[in-house]
Amino acid sequence: MAKAKPQSKKQRLKDPLNKHSFFEDVWDVARQIPKGRVTSYGAIANYLGTKMSARMVGWAMGASHFAPAKVPAHRVVNRVGLLTGKMHFGAPDAMQKLLEKEKIKVENNKVKEFEKLFWDPAKELML
DNA sequence: TAACTGACTCGGC
DNA sequence: AGCCGAGCCAGTT
Numbered sequence: 001m002a003k004a005k006p007q008s009k010k011q012r013l014k015d016p017l018n019k020h021s022f023f024e025d026v027w028d029v030a031r032q033i034p035k036g037r038v039t040s041y042g043a044i045a046n047y048l049g050t051k052m053s054a055r056m057v058g059w060a061m062g063a064s065h066f067a068p069a070k071v072p073a074h075r076v077v078n079r080v081g082l083l084t085g086k087m088h089f090g091a092p093d094a095m096q097k098l099l100e101k102e103k104i105k106v107e108n109n110k111v112k113e114f115e116k117l118f119w120d121p122a123k124e125l126m127l
Numbered sequence: 128t129a130a131c132t133g134a135c136t137c138g139g140c
Numbered sequence: 141a142g143c144c145g146a147g148c149c150a151g152t153t
Binding site: 040041042045051052053054055056057058059060061062073076077078079083084085086087088089 | 132133134135136137
Binding site for chain 3: 022045050051052053054055056059
């Protein structure tokens with residue numbers, strides 16, 4: 001699977017073939033999130049070159065259910081560390097439980113020390 | 128076919 | 141410092 005390399009947004013989205021890999025790219029990046037770390041939709045979007053469309057990342061996460069491999073969507077939160085998508089995990093606190101299982105402290109639907117645990121693909125994966 | 132919505136983000140007030 | 145509006149892409153109604 002491609003390593004989610006950033007490319008021109010128009011180039012990717014314009015081509016139906018490449019478009020299909022948009023999901024895989026997002027999933028791929030999500031899978032690369034180290035255990036015990038979290039990232040934001042915007043960070044992934046930015047890494048993919050579609051930083052203006054963080055919504056699509058979230059939407060792609062929603063589709064992660066169809067992903068060929070498991071995607072740690074629980075490690076992806078919004079820019080303030082809020083567990084915005086926890087309701088989509090089936091159970092109201094499934095996401096929080098998964099996070100706590102990785103020693104990530106969650107309080108009031110928000111990741112504690114989010115800035116410290118924040119993992120930016122564009123920075124960590126560089127390039 | 129057009130309009131609305133959404134697991135977001137940024138900038139202005 | 142907090143609230144409000146606009147922009148983004150795709151899928152749904």
